[in-house]
Amino acid sequence: MKGIVLHSDAKSSGSQWGEIEITDDVELFAAVGPRDVKVRIEAAGVCGSDVALASGKFGIPTPLVMGHEGAGIVMEIGDAVTSCQVGDHVVLSTLNSCGHCSVCERGEPTLCGNPRSEWRMPFKLRGEELYQFAQTSCFAQETIVREHQAVTIPKEIPFPAAALIGCGVITGAGAIFNRAKVAFGDTVAVIGAGGVGLSAIQAAQLSGASRIVAIDVVPEKEELAKKFGATDFILSPADPAQAVLEIIPAGVNHAVEAVGSPQLLRECIDMAANGGNIVQLGMADIDTEASYTMYSLYQNKTLMGCRYGAARPRADFPMLADLYMQGKLNLDDLVSQVVTFESLFDAFEEVVAGKVARTVLQPY
Ligand SMILES: [Zn+2]
Numbered sequence: 001m002k003g004i005v006l007h008s009d010a011k012s013s014g015s016q017w018g019e020i021e022i023t024d025d026v027e028l029f030a031a032v033g034p035r036d037v038k039v040r041i042e043a044a045g046v047c048g049s050d051v052a053l054a055s056g057k058f059g060i061p062t063p064l065v066m067g068h069e070g071a072g073i074v075m076e077i078g079d080a081v082t083s084c085q086v087g088d089h090v091v092l093s094t095l096n097s098c099g100h101c102s103v104c105e106r107g108e109p110t111l112c113g114n115p116r117s118e119w120r121m122p123f124k125l126r127g128e129e130l131y132q133f134a135q136t137s138c139f140a141q142e143t144i145v146r147e148h149q150a151v152t153i154p155k156e157i158p159f160p161a162a163a164l165i166g167c168g169v170i171t172g173a174g175a176i177f178n179r180a181k182v183a184f185g186d187t188v189a190v191i192g193a194g195g196v197g198l199s200a201i202q203a204a205q206l207s208g209a210s211r212i213v214a215i216d217v218v219p220e221k222e223e224l225a226k227k228f229g230a231t232d233f234i235l236s237p238a239d240p241a242q243a244v245l246e247i248i249p250a251g252v253n254h255a256v257e258a259v260g261s262p263q264l265l266r267e268c269i270d271m272a273a274n275g276g277n278i279v280q281l282g283m284a285d286i287d288t289e290a291s292y293t294m295y296s297l298y299q300n301k302t303l304m305g306c307r308y309g310a311a312r313p314r315a316d317f318p319m320l321a322d323l324y325m326q327g328k329l330n331l332d333d334l335v336s337q338v339v340t341f342e343s344l345f346d347a348f349e350e351v352v353a354g355k356v357a358r359t360v361l362q363p364y
């Protein structure tokens with residue numbers, strides 16, 4: 001079947017995007033276990049993390065089948081699967097939490113450290129076994145995930161829009177709903193208006209934020225950010241914190257860093273109001289260090305990490321799908337273009353240029 005294989009990342013191979021092969025020869029050879037679900041992928045978003053993976057930011061083992069933001073149709077279920085049926089439309093979650101440990105029990109599966117999140121190798125290419133990236137591997141025509149990673153959604157939602165729920169949308173919206181817990185009337189600033197940042201902006205609007213300031217370096221993002229609920233847009237400010245404080249002198253209740261830059265994290269601390277939250281959402285290299293004056297957090301500011309929008313996928317994905325069905329959550333305008341696997345490198349260029357919200361790949 002068709003799939004996109006990363007043989008080695010840019011840091012190991014020395015080439016721009018690493019050694020990537022778009023091929024028809026990927027084989028999904030693993031058996032569907034009792035608690036597994038085989039999914040025919042219908043759409044998969046190209047996220048900043050895919051570029052980061054190819055660039056070698058994560059340094060995880062290769063070769064692997066890429067892709068982690070996908071939606072598709074259930075083809076086969078294991079004997080013990082009860083939460084979905086063959087033919088269901090599902091969004092894939094990258095979270096292979098165990099469901100049985102104390103943090104899973106208390107509803108925080110992103111904190112699960114259960115060793116069941118092992119590196120699986122369900123694919124082969126010309127006899128060589130391939131790892132499954134982010135427990136999903138959506139840049140393939142078919143994949144196998146655990147039952148709780150395949151979350152059923154209404155069949156009316158187009159696959160390209162649905163796919164984005166599985167990473168960009170849950171990461172951005174979850175940061176607002178689950179982590180910062182933005183309240184009605186709060187003020188919010190978001191640095192970086194890509195798929196994740198726009199989802200944070202939209203969730204802030206749904207939460208009733210009174211003022212939402214979007215900051216980006218690409219002028220085209222102004223229209224997009226405002227469409228998703230930004231009340232103000234600041235283009236490439238020399239001093240982002242100062243620019244936000246000029247609009248909201250007391251500072252914002254929630255400052256979201258959705259780029260992955262230590263300098264911008266520091267700006268977020270400085271633009272947060274006393275008692276405010278700073279959410280560190282953007283992905284940086286795993287060894288990137290940030291610095292700030294310890295005094296800058298003194299006024300009861302809270303600096304928050306955030307993994308995968310602190311998601312509870314089986315609660316949050318259907319909730320987001322419902323909001324879409326009611327016309328309250330705009331997913332369609334997050335999909336900038338739908339293209340084939342062969343356009344992966346163009347999609348990577350677009351992620352780097354930051355001009356589009358999301359490119360979505362279709363494997364058929
Ligand atoms: Zn992603």
Ligand SMILES: [Zn+2]
Nearest residue numbers: 098101104112
């Ligand atoms: Zn667990």
